[in-house]
Amino acid sequence: MKERVAMKFFEDMESLKKKITMMITQLESELIKSITGYDLYTKIF
Numbered sequence: 001m002k003e004r005v006a007m008k009f010f011e012d013m014e015s016l017k018k019k020i021t022m023m024i025t026q027l028e029s030e031l032i033k034s035i036t037g038y039d040l041y042t043k044i045f
Contacts, residue, residue: 005021010016024032 005016005019010019
């Protein structure tokens with residue numbers, strides 16, 4: 001994920017927020033679980 005937004009310029013914070021939101025919604029549940037590792041988040045999936 002970092003390589004998709006790092007060292008790139010966005011016109012405003014809203015543009016960055018949209019890009020990150022788009023990337024997160026495309027992630028699969030197992031990957032999200034492995035990234036977070038917290039029960040609070042993994043129980044949702």
